[in-house]
Amino acid sequence: MTETSAAPGGVGELFHLLRDGVPRTRAELSKATGLARSTIAARVDELMRTGLITPVADAASTGGRPPSQFALNPQARLVIGADIGASHAAIAVTDLSGAILAQREESIDIRQGPVPVLTWVAEAAMGLLAETGRDAADLVAMGIGVPGPVEHSTGQPVNPPIMPGWDRFDIPSWMQQHLQVPVLVDNDVNVMVLGERATAWPTTDNMMFVKVATGIGAGVISAGELQRGAQGVAGDIGHVRVARGADVPCPCGNRGCLEALASGPAIARALTAAGVPAADGDDVVDLVKHGNIDAIQAVRQAGRDIGEVLTACVSLMNPSVIAIGGSMARVGEHLIAGVREVVYTRSTPLATEHLSIVQSSAAERAAVRGASGLAIDHALSHGALFVGA
């Protein structure tokens, strides 16, 4: 589709130039494409009729003259972003700038398998679309984040440990049959780092998002691009060994994995063993918020453990931002203080000179915002907006 729609001289080529949202004059468009002014004028009219580009107010223009600058109109089309977690799902309808027009969140159980969960997602998506009052034909793509490894080329989960029944399920095809638009699927932490960047760090080319929840994982953007690695499992740092944990068994079969020491359930287990009962990560967050010293110390130590693994990540990738998110990040500064303590002590000065380690700004919205961003990128780059045009 790319080839056809962005072919030289077509409306696609012109739109591709304008998709960055920067206003341009007909003369600038003519210079950039090498097309004649008359051709440009015809193409601009064509794009204006689709609503995809819009005249931009020009201070120097006088009444009666035709508009002289044009830019992408982000309100022209809609996308859906969905964040499917182990026990919850969030869905939003956004425009092409990522602005949320309608959203919904619900408790689900991912172990019910793909058909019941995706049926709910599809119905919620259609419901939200109706809420916006917009035409279903305005919907151009959907992005979905899921809590497991995803094969990038097919959008299928591959051996996802906490998603029984989803292995190799063709989420894009199933969903496309229900919504009639292209569907992009990626790992939850990958969409989270995209959402965090869109929300708080739009000009940052090297950053990590670390999700600390039931599991621990990272999304990595380097040289401006989301990094997926050879098998799509880049960022899977939950099973790196931490020195302190030599004796702690992990369900993966190894000992001393980061996740076995610093995840929500791991902290809860350690607290319970020390006489401070905590059933899960939520209990730990509550204890910390009530000022329980044991819980605060346990969370800070978890931060140090995470910092130990992140030190290697910082040395390897030299990011300028590490955002800490996920449900355990709700404990606030105690977790991040532990991370900072180790990363700033143990990394080389050049790698940490301009490194910010911060709480996620997008927080619970990171995944749904990133999923919508996946859909927007696809729609704007792949000519999805010109099907049939």
Next chain:
Amino acid sequence: MTETSAAPGGVGELFHLLRDGVPRTRAELSKATGLARSTIAARVDELMRTGLITPVADAASTGGRPPSQFALNPQARLVIGADIGASHAAIAVTDLSGAILAQREESIDIRQGPVPVLTWVAEAAMGLLAETGRDAADLVAMGIGVPGPVEHSTGQPVNPPIMPGWDRFDIPSWMQQHLQVPVLVDNDVNVMVLGERATAWPTTDNMMFVKVATGIGAGVISAGELQRGAQGVAGDIGHVRVARGADVPCPCGNRGCLEALASGPAIARALTAAGVPAADGDDVVDLVKHGNIDAIQAVRQAGRDIGEVLTACVSLMNPSVIAIGGSMARVGEHLIAGVREVVYTRSTPLATEHLSIVQSSAAERAAVRGASGLAIDHALSHGALFVGA
């Protein structure tokens, strides 16, 4: 320069299409550019006159007909690749495919400072160029690798620990004044991973090159691109802490750094302390090659230490190839066996399922080949070939 030379309809745009070396017909070029057949014919003739593209034999063509397919002619221009180490320098003249036409290697002392060292490099470069019998005007770019952090945007070393006098020295400007061509400078491990890929893994998009020598560092290619990080120090893994080394001081001021345990000098110190005298890494290599059991065990343990750090790297970046090079890699399988032992035991199955951990194929040639590759990429992408055209 990019903008101008690759402007639509110019010879630059046509050359940009042909730079991948794949033969194309005039009809294919016309279709890809949207230019008229007559314009394509004129541009092809223009490029043929520069020698940059050449007719390619077409099995189906009959005598008397004009050649129907064209491709890049890698012999048309030359570049120079230089690898400046702490105590040696290697220089080669290559064509645009990276084939070496002439080369030289010499002992140097980088602590003499930039002017004496670069003067030698420039003179050696001109000498090699003369050896090839080619016109100096055929030289289009130069790439240089240096053993320290380099600011990518300026090509200047930044606080390089083993290069006294080189901090912020403007290598590109100095060299350009002597050779009259664009000069690209990068860290030695970055050029090594480029050289290793060009030599042995041309289709691999996710790989690491780990240099084990006086220091330990890595070059990272991910999603097909060399990763430099926010400050240009990506891959600087020598100061990640290794569990076994809690008591071992490192010149960086920390304790337990990988480099303080597994570099050539570190292994030599440990062996000497154990009653097996070794002055440096070269001595360790000799001992191993003579079958000394203590040296073999020390090297294997160094491999395990390196593997411990690489486990985190594998989890974070999910490469499909890790090539081990640098002077200590000459000990052969003993070092790599230690790396494999830990990485394959400690990483998740998905991340290691298709991971090859191998000895560098490019070996001592990796850096000079990568430096030449930097120059080739620049020449082919940045219109350097069309200055004045």
